[in-house]
Amino acid sequence: MRRLALVLALLALSAAQRSCGPEGLQKFYAKIREFAESDDNPFKDEVDEQDQAISRLESRIGIIFAEADKAVNQAEKYAQVLDNLEAQVEGIEGTGCEVGEFNCGDGFTCIDKVLVCDKHNDCKDGYDESEGVCFNPFETDSVWIGTFITDSCTTRQPQNMKLTITDAHPQDYLHSDVSVTAAIYLEASNFGEHVEANFRLHGDYYFGTRQMVFQPPEDDRLGIIIQYDGHHSRDATGWVVRESSLEKCAEIIFHRQ
Template structure:
């Protein structure tokens, strides 16, 4: 919206600039033809020239603002793409570490990320983007589950609703979350729904949410989700006893 507003202002200023230029040209023609009011026409031309210069300065400033507004969207897209590439290529750090990034690679324990004290040389571990809670209370997520082992379901859908989260002062690198998980699939021509409550945490350093079902849940699988963007995560359904990965699902924010 800000970019559109800037573009609208730029268009208005350009139209005004054209109008002022036309008036100046008319006065200049009068000047060249030695018509009456020569001195007044010359003064008006000078006045219009000042206004033209002022308008040109305003247009340049608005153009810079439009570029900045567009650049912010491009920057977010670049960060999301970098996160996805980083997941595929690895970051050179251990499984429980955070990559600070920058020209000089630095690995940091994930329990030091978003703890209120900058430990990376570039301060990346306390940046707004890293310390953003990607599982806010009330958010809803959904995706299609593809089972590879453990259990077999067809055309199953997973829905997650984050019912609450909290962050304690004595251990800020984690956000403790509560959620409702619903698995839905077709069996013998009927829709079967399995719903249970889950609890777990969100790890800022790994951008990862881990949810565990209660002992009474119909499906004894943990849900591990790695967030590739603010609105999408790649999840694994892991059997609690064997820790085998049973299924994969990409969930998207609804």
């Protein structure tokens, strides 16, 4: 019976399209809409039920997406916690390799740092050439703010420094070594006296040790070493180092701006 009503409605629509002009057709469509929403429409209950089912489905899909977002956020938090733990373990236990060597990530294979990011796979799985390992956080135009934690060697006793990397590019003949130039701005306020200083620095970033090593800029022969932990690309620890004895005589916490 309902199919017959539908067929009759379609036939009426077809007849109206043939016999009426645009205005008549608009009126006819308005009548059809009115009929569809009225209680006389034999399909009204089914349509209402389907609308409700679609609303319930949309609601469930919304809940599923919200749950998926929550799961992704949790996974990112767990990954961050894992990164922190790995960084702490490496900091406490070291990498298990000698000074100047790189651990292939398997806990026991060590290769020389000059073989890291030299465009040849030297670790069994190519870990020494992976994107994460060959990432230099001290890239050109990056700006780092350093806060002195301890200082038993500088004459100015600065509280803060601003380090701007002006250029960083791998050496042509040694890709494991990034040649870096930088500018340092120092500020110190001691006993009512305010002191400022600017230096130009030259140094190297080694992918194999994740260390930025700046040569001493002044006659006091104090260099700067900054260690990236391989996990937190916006934070690093630095030291002022006596060139003669390699003693770390000041510690600086760096944060990228």
